[in-house]
Amino acid sequence: MLAHELALAGVRTVVIERRPEIDARTVSGLIHERSVELLEQRGLMEQIRREDGEPLVWDRLHFASFWLDMSELAKTDHSVVLLQTRIQRLLSDRAAARGVHILRRHELVGLSQDEDGVTARVHSPLGEEEIRCGYLVGCDGEDSAVRELAGFAVTRSGPSWYGLLADVGSYAGPVGAGSFHEGGMFGQFGDASTMFRLMTIEIGVEAPPAEQPVTLEEVRASIERITGERPTVEEPLWLHRHGNVTILADEYRNGRVFLAGDAAHFQFHPAGHAVTIGLQDAVNLGWKLAAKLQGWAPAGLLDSYDAERRPYGRRACVYGRAQMALLDTADGPSALREVFGELLDHDVVNRHLVRAATDARYPMGQAEDLVGRRVPLVSLSTPGGEVPVAETLHAARGVLLDLSGGTEPPDVTGWKDRVDVVAAEPTPEIPASAVLVRPDGHIAWAGEAVGEGLHTALAAWFGEPAA
Numbered sequence: 001m002l003a004h005e006l007a008l009a010g011v012r013t014v015v016i017e018r019r020p021e022i023d024a025r026t027v028s029g030l031i032h033e034r035s036v037e038l039l040e041q042r043g044l045m046e047q048i049r050r051e052d053g054e055p056l057v058w059d060r061l062h063f064a065s066f067w068l069d070m071s072e073l074a075k076t077d078h079s080v081v082l083l084q085t086r087i088q089r090l091l092s093d094r095a096a097a098r099g100v101h102i103l104r105r106h107e108l109v110g111l112s113q114d115e116d117g118v119t120a121r122v123h124s125p126l127g128e129e130e131i132r133c134g135y136l137v138g139c140d141g142e143d144s145a146v147r148e149l150a151g152f153a154v155t156r157s158g159p160s161w162y163g164l165l166a167d168v169g170s171y172a173g174p175v176g177a178g179s180f181h182e183g184g185m186f187g188q189f190g191d192a193s194t195m196f197r198l199m200t201i202e203i204g205v206e207a208p209p210a211e212q213p214v215t216l217e218e219v220r221a222s223i224e225r226i227t228g229e230r231p232t233v234e235e236p237l238w239l240h241r242h243g244n245v246t247i248l249a250d251e252y253r254n255g256r257v258f259l260a261g262d263a264a265h266f267q268f269h270p271a272g273h274a275v276t277i278g279l280q281d282a283v284n285l286g287w288k289l290a291a292k293l294q295g296w297a298p299a300g301l302l303d304s305y306d307a308e309r310r311p312y313g314r315r316a317c318v319y320g321r322a323q324m325a326l327l328d329t330a331d332g333p334s335a336l337r338e339v340f341g342e343l344l345d346h347d348v349v350n351r352h353l354v355r356a357a358t359d360a361r362y363p364m365g366q367a368e369d370l371v372g373r374r375v376p377l378v379s380l381s382t383p384g385g386e387v388p389v390a391e392t393l394h395a396a397r398g399v400l401l402d403l404s405g406g407t408e409p410p411d412v413t414g415w416k417d418r419v420d421v422v423a424a425e426p427t428p429e430i431p432a433s434a435v436l437v438r439p440d441g442h443i444a445w446a447g448e449a450v451g452e453g454l455h456t457a458l459a460a461w462f463g464e465p466a467a
């Protein structure tokens with residue numbers, strides 16, 4: 001996603017990926033509506049709909065093995081079933097088509113940075129090589145080499161349990177999304193038409209050494225220890241151990257090196273929001289890096305990445321840890337679980353849990369409710385016909401939506417190379433005379449289309465006007 005963002009802005013970009021190809025495992029299957037919006041605003045959902053049809057809406061979400069009540073939120077906060085491999089393929093093809101060099105079978109093994117750039121040391125099929133770049137972003141997951149090599153400090157907790165995840169083709173045994181027992185918790189999701197996903201959590205049981213491959217017998221034995229029932233488990237598709245580790249980078253930036261996605265924040269994942277938070281990181285950082293490289297970034301723009309995104313990474317980690325506490329079968333946590341279950345009878349609690357880490361509102365110095373939030377992706381009535389807001393963001397440039405109905409044409413002369421103007425009829429979903437939308441889709445300013453306020457906001461987010 002980040003490479004695609006950078007390519008849209010015309011930045012020369014190289015992706016170093018150690019895998020020979022996109023992993024066909026269907027590890028993650030759900031993305032939140034906020035991710036769909038990000039893909040929509042770059043015109044990427046069109047291709048998915050064209051080729052695969054409308055993705056299935058998933059209006060349930062589990063939090064610590066409680067099903068959240070999504071009925072209130074079904075329109076705005078549902079998830080859709082979109083396999084991670086599908087998104088990766090789409091992004092990878094689109095980024096490559098825009099000139100990104102994707103070097104597979106290339107593993108980052110070293111890096112050093114100086115005032116002018118970063119040198120990455122890479123193992124490739126042809127031997128070791130060096131790649132020199134202006135900036136380097138570690139989107140390299142939970143065990144991020146970039147995080148380690150660049151010396152990022154992290155706050156880490158866990159593991160305190162031993163867990164297994166198993167995707168299998170054939171299963172007979174205990175059922176249900178989450179059953180709690182003295183020794184741990186067991187969950188079973190899916191069915192024979194797709195696949196069975198089995199999940200175990202055992203407290204006080206030591207996990208086998210990490211280098212020992214997970215076997216079907218290990219899965220059967222764990223389920224039996226927890227539930228007392230011996231299951232039949234066959235046709236392994238993917239077997240994985242998961243401890244409840246949480247890792248949050250203390251900073252997302254170290255000089256010319258950045259972290260995004262799981263490399264920046266890794267947390268227990270059953271709420272299905274990890275991909276969304278990672279995509280939000282990428283879209284937040286892409287245009288800022290481009291602005292810096294193209295010489296128009298106002299002071300502090302690059303640092304605003306950490307300021308805006310780390311609170312949501314932290315939130316994801318805190319909510320992950322809270323889920324782990326609720327899944328603990330010890331006496332205190334199980335009482336807490338009962339109380340928590342009662343709180344979930346209230347819509348406001350469900351809403352809060354669903355939105356806590358995904359509904360990003362960044363501090364932009366204006367009190368208006370709109371400012372800092374994502375621009376609603378509604379359809380606008382323009383002199384040339386209906387134009388979806390999402391379409392105005394396809395090029396990943398700034399956009400001034402002039403919703404004054406043509407009474408106050410704004411003057412953005414000095415910023416025309418960075419900001420487009422779209423004039424449209426007022427719309428109740430965006431209650432302002434004009435809004436300035438950043439390339440990531442967040443509203444940076446709202447106010448009157450003419451006057452000092454607009455020019456101050458343009459300078460604050462898009463730098464000095466061109467002469």
Ligand SMILES: Cc1cc2nc3c(=O)[nH]c(=O)nc-3n(C[C@H](O)[C@H](O)[C@H](O)COP(=O)(O)OP(=O)(O)OC[C@H]3O[C@@H](n4cnc5c(N)ncnc54)[C@H](O)[C@@H]3O)c2cc1C
Nearest residue numbers: 017018028029030107108140141145261262272273274275
């Ligand atoms: C069972 C399971 C189910 C999940 N379900 C969901 C879900 O439904 N919804 C959701 O939102 N999230 C889900 N997640 C979480 C989601 O999969 C992750 O948050 C997501 O993959 C993180 O993406 P990423 O790009 O940050 O890192 P990764 O997907 O880990 O990608 C990192 C990439 O970096 C590469 N790499 C690593 N080190 C190097 C190196 N030194 N040199 C070169 N390349 C390197 C790796 O090969 C990999 O391709 C699930 C996770 C699991 C385990």
